[in-house]
Amino acid sequence: xxxxxxxxxxLPVDIGTSGVDDALHLTEAVKxxxxxxxxxxxxxENLHRLVLxxxxxxxxxxxxxxxxxxxxxxxEAGIVxxxxxxxxxxxxxxxxxxxxxxxx
Numbered sequence: 001x002x003x004x005x006x007x008x009x010x011l012p013v014d015i016g017t018s019g020v021d022d023a024l025h026l027t028e029a030v031k032x033x034x035x036x037x038x039x040x041x042x043x044x045e046n047l048h049r050l051v052l053x054x055x056x057x058x059x060x061x062x063x064x065x066x067x068x069x070x071x072x073x074x075x076e077a078g079i080v081x082x083x084x085x086x087x088x089x090x091x092x093x094x095x096x097x098x099x100x101x102x103x104x
Contacts, residue, residue, distance in 0.1 A: 010034065023047060026058065035060040035093055037079075048097040060093030062086075064100050078104060 012018040022043045029036040038044050041063040051058050064074050082103035
């Protein structure tokens with residue numbers, strides 16, 4: 001398990017969910033009240049919409065889109081900076097999907 005800025009970061013391998021369906025990853029995040037971070041933007045955008053349509057809730061989904069130019073992709077440090085900027089904005093995370101590329 002990773003520790004970042006005093007918060008535990010769980011990877012799928014940490015909780016035995018490596019390779020499972022995206023809906024199960026989101027289910028685990030919701031059960032544990034954890035924000036989910038993914039590179040799989042399209043699938044999780046669809047899951048986010050489904051949760052809202054059925055009047056459900058989730059703790060938040062953060063996505064990182066891979067760009068057509070790999071040199072512009074967010075690396076780990078860029079992701080951490082983007083998360084810090086998003087959190088500093090005080091924009092809600094719960095029941096929202098945020099694209100971290102917009103927060104570089």
